Amino acid sequence: MKTVGALLWEPGTHSGWSVEEIELDPPKRGEVMVKLTSSGICHSDDHLDTGDIPLPWAPVLGGHEGAGVVTEVGPEVHDVQEGDHVVLSFLPSCGKCQMCVSGRANMCVLGAGVLAGYAPDGTHRIHARGKGVGAMSYLGTFAPYVTVPVDAVVKIDEEIPLMPASLIGCGVPTGWGSAVYAAEIQLNDTVVVFGTGGVGMNAVQGARLRGAKNIVTVDPVAFKREKAEEFGATHSVASFEEAGPLVEQMTDGQGADRVIITVDVARGEIVEQANQLTRRGGVIVLTAAAPVMQRDVQFDLFSFAMSGKRLQGSLYGTTNSRNDIPLIADLYKSGRLKLDELITRTYRLEDINQAFADLREGKNIRGVIVYDD
Ligand SMILES: NC(=O)c1ccc[n+]([C@@H]2O[C@H](COP(=O)([O-])OP(=O)(O)OC[C@H]3O[C@@H](n4cnc5c(N)ncnc54)[C@H](O)[C@@H]3O)[C@@H](O)[C@H]2O)c1
Ligand SMILES: [Zn+2]
Ligand SMILES: [Zn+2]
Known part of the structure; x- marks a missing residue:
């Protein structure tokens, strides 16, 4: 079918x-077509444009944080059917490999190919200007x-609104x-x-849910610091230099139990x-992506x-998509995790470059592209 995409x-x-304009193929074996409600703007897509994540191939259709409704299923798809509400998981889980069956789905063998520029069978589903698009x-x-x-699709409760649900695909x-x-x-x-952007703000929510006593957020952007306190931060500061004495004083000079890095x-x-x-x-957790050639610590x-x-x-918060996507949706439904408040601004697809400019300027917790009904 003919549709549009940002490449x-x-x-x-x-x-x-x-x-x-792009040409999108119908689903083949083990695939589904989904009509998306929205797509989040994650910093990882910006890394493709800046080259921090280099791609040896082109063109690429961006975006990896979406949710919508299944419109068509290919042969041998048994898990979902037309009309199902689904979150797209930015890492697939085959459910059969050693990593999947041992509860480490974020390390699924299929994940190795997510930046290869092809569908898992080595062909393209998207075409533009006569070329295959990854x-x-x-x-x-x-x-x-x-x-x-279908390995990248997780069914969710239809009562969950799809726009906030799209953020459960990555951030x-x-x-x-x-x-x-x-x-x-x-x-x-x-x-x-x-770093309390679209990813870090959810680390704050996770820390709150686990019963952390002190949650100190560090972000140079004043708006992010204000918002962090709404998401559960007990203290928010602008820099490492400010965080040091604060953490020292609150821990009797011992230091923080956990430090999570979710900067851009x-x-x-x-x-x-x-x-x-x-x-x-x-424990120090490194979640943020570094430029691929960054070697020195x-x-x-x-x-x-x-x-x-x-x-x-x-990677992916060490989550198991099939367990954790419905779990997070349930936390939201029962009021224990904020999703709507993560969405600062919505955009039309035509305005996607404005959405990325706003991401870089720190204007949004998450910007979201919204598609027509
Ligand atoms: N490991 C994974 O599986 C995974 C998945 C998704 C995203 N990511 C990565 O996580 C990172 C965050 O993504 P995002 O979408 O939340 O980005 P974002 O741009 O929304 O947020 C980044 C935040 O970091 C802040 N920041 C910048 N420099 C800082 C510093 N020195 N100290 C403190 N804060 C600082 C920015 O002001 C911003 O608020 C990116 O590198 C992204 O590629 C990793
Ligand atoms: Zn992402
Ligand atoms: Zn697997």
Whole structure:
């Protein structure tokens, strides 16, 4: 079918997104077509434009945080049917590989191909200007319709409004899970969250749900600091320099139990700062994406080992999509997790470059592209 999508023809060149006609194929075996309600604007898509996440292929249809209604199912699809409400998961889970069956679905073998530029069977579902188009995360939610693997689709309760539900495709589980699973926050912990955008704000919510005593957020943008307190931060400061004395004073000089890094672009310096704020035996969680060639972190390795700290990487908040997407939807439904409040502004697809400009300027917790009914 003919539809429209936002593409990068030259990823990594700050060219911005081109909104143009695309041809979308119907679902093949094990795939479904979904009519999207909305798509969140996650910083990971901006990394494609800046080159922090380099793509050796082009063009790419961006977007990996969406929800909508299934309009067509391909052969051998048994889990969902037409009319089902679904969240698209930015990492698929096959449910059969060793990682999936051992409860580590964020490490599913299919995940290795999400930036390969093809559907899992090695062909394209999207075409533009006579060329095959790769989709971000097998999804490409910067288009009102998508054809995606059923392994990347999770059915949710129809009572959950689809616009806030779209954020459960990436930012919410990534941040929430970074706090709940990757950091393993314990009751009464002191937690620091660096960067409270669309991902970090959910780390704050996760910390609150786990019963953290102090939740200190660090963000240079005043609006983010204000909002962080609405999401559960007990203290919000503008910089590492301000966080240091505050954490020291609230922990009798011991340091924070957990420090979570959800800034826009991770660099060695921020990991060093997080390490300095972390107590002996504490955990540092690195969720933010660094430029791919970033290699340098200065650590006093002797002290790091002898103080028994842990530096934990976190992909998708270490969540299991089939368990955690419905779980998060339920937390929202019962009023224990905020989703609507994450959405600062909505945009039409034509205005996507404005949405990314606003992301870079720190104007939104999450900007969301909304599609017509
Ligand atoms: N690991 C994963 O699975 C995963 C999934 C999704 C996103 N991400 C990554 O997480 C990061 C955050 O994404 P997002 O969509 O929330 O971005 P965002 O732009 O919405 O939020 C980033 C926040 O960091 C703040 N910030 C910048 N420099 C800072 C500093 N030095 N100290 C404190 N705060 C600072 C910004 O003001 C902003 O509020 C990105 O790198 C993104 O690619 C990782
Ligand atoms: Zn994302
Ligand atoms: Zn798997």
